[in-house]
Amino acid sequence: MDAKLSSQQQVLNTSGVALASLLAGGIILAAIVLDGIANRLPWQFSSLTLPILLAAVTSAILGYVVLPLLQTLKTGQIIREDGPKTHLKKAGTPTMGGIFFVPTAVLIACIGSGFTTDVLAISALTLSFGFIGWIDDWQILRFKSNKGISPQIKLVLQIFLATVFCSWMMFTQPASITSIALPFDIFLPLGFLFWPLASFVLVAESNATNLTDGIDGLAGGVVAVSSLALGAMVAPTSPDLMIFCASLSGGCLGFLVHNRNPARVFMGDTGSLSLGSALAGVALLTNSLVGLFILSGIFFVETLSVVLQVSYYKATKGSDGRGKRLFKMAPLHHHLELSGWSELQLVAVFYFIAEILAVSGLVINSSMGTLG
Numbered sequence: 001m002d003a004k005l006s007s008q009q010q011v012l013n014t015s016g017v018a019l020a021s022l023l024a025g026g027i028i029l030a031a032i033v034l035d036g037i038a039n040r041l042p043w044q045f046s047s048l049t050l051p052i053l054l055a056a057v058t059s060a061i062l063g064y065v066v067l068p069l070l071q072t073l074k075t076g077q078i079i080r081e082d083g084p085k086t087h088l089k090k091a092g093t094p095t096m097g098g099i100f101f102v103p104t105a106v107l108i109a110c111i112g113s114g115f116t117t118d119v120l121a122i123s124a125l126t127l128s129f130g131f132i133g134w135i136d137d138w139q140i141l142r143f144k145s146n147k148g149i150s151p152q153i154k155l156v157l158q159i160f161l162a163t164v165f166c167s168w169m170m171f172t173q174p175a176s177i178t179s180i181a182l183p184f185d186i187f188l189p190l191g192f193l194f195w196p197l198a199s200f201v202l203v204a205e206s207n208a209t210n211l212t213d214g215i216d217g218l219a220g221g222v223v224a225v226s227s228l229a230l231g232a233m234v235a236p237t238s239p240d241l242m243i244f245c246a247s248l249s250g251g252c253l254g255f256l257v258h259n260r261n262p263a264r265v266f267m268g269d270t271g272s273l274s275l276g277s278a279l280a281g282v283a284l285l286t287n288s289l290v291g292l293f294i295l296s297g298i299f300f301v302e303t304l305s306v307v308l309q310v311s312y313y314k315a316t317k318g319s320d321g322r323g324k325r326l327f328k329m330a331p332l333h334h335h336l337e338l339s340g341w342s343e344l345q346l347v348a349v350f351y352f353i354a355e356i357l358a359v360s361g362l363v364i365n366s367s368m369g370t371l372g
Helices: 001-037 049-071 085-090 098-113 117-143 151-171 189-214 216-235 239-259 268-285 289-296 297-315 332-338 343-366
Strands: 179-182 185-191
Touching: 001 049, 001 216, 001 239, 001 343, 049 098, 049 239, 049 289, 049 343, 098 117, 098 239, 117 151, 117 189, 117 239, 117 268, 151 189, 185 216, 185 343, 189 216, 189 268, 189 289, 189 297, 216 239, 216 268, 216 343, 239 268, 268 289, 268 332, 289 297, 289 343, 297 343, 332 343
Parallel strands: none
Antiparallel strands: 179 185
16 A cells, blocks of 8 residues: 555656646746847846746755755644645645745846846835735744634735835826726726726735635746746836846746645745735736736636635525535635546646736737837
8 A cells, every 4th residue: 555655646746847847848948939039138137038047946946945944943834624635634834935935036136137126116015915924824823723814904914015015106107107008009097096906906916816826836837927928028118027027937936846746835825925916016017907917817717716605605695694605615726626626637727728828918918009
């Protein structure tokens, strides 16, 4: 029996490595091709390729140093008792992985961009949302519960940071930023209404990424693809933010060395909240909200599944206080797990969908207008 389990585990390890390697190879190849199309030299910092490689290698190496420390500090993940039973074996796996790959990506982006104002602002936003996530992760570990800080407190903190960032944008960015770029050189002027929308996007994107982080390698891989595509979108007008996106993509790839199935570390809210805020912040600064919406298709569907599940449960609640469930479990990836999908099947399909969305976003973005 032990020999059989060992053989199955080896197959699982190989499959996890193969899937992560295929994704990394595809992203690096795509970066080289995109650099070539834009006449950028891939071995220079002002490209997509070099920041990705530097962030990936540095994060992967740093992970070998940080993981033993996380294990020593006993930062083992607390698993939901009502979740898929296959996840119970993950109990004790270190979490808070975002503390090593997110700051690494941010630092490389700052150095590569020459510490420009926009990159420093996005970096501060990213690390600030990551700090909220760290507080949540720490509370979970401290009280040995998967509750963390209350949703109300977390939301208030997120709204506060979003308001601070939007206030900075309001006083530093041109007035044209409040007009959303649409395909075929169409612009939708929102005026003051842009700012509540911007705050909503920051909070929603960070939470959506957080909800997607529930399977080994899922959120990290999807964000790696989305970041690369977003970097290519903003490159013509904001080369410094292109470097930031590329570094973020590489940081996620380095993290996947340790987070691919079977994961040896989870990113926790420390990582997922920061990644979502980073994507949203770049999109807001570069007038790329339509592109962000396309690239965030997986995050949107995952979030929508939670909203529908809660709404349906409340709408069908009977006199006994119990309602019906629309899905076996939300978010959607847990429903698919309980329907018989393996984690590797899920991750592979979601990666493929993320790649389709990335290509679609780039194609649609090419028809977008640019405000001066």
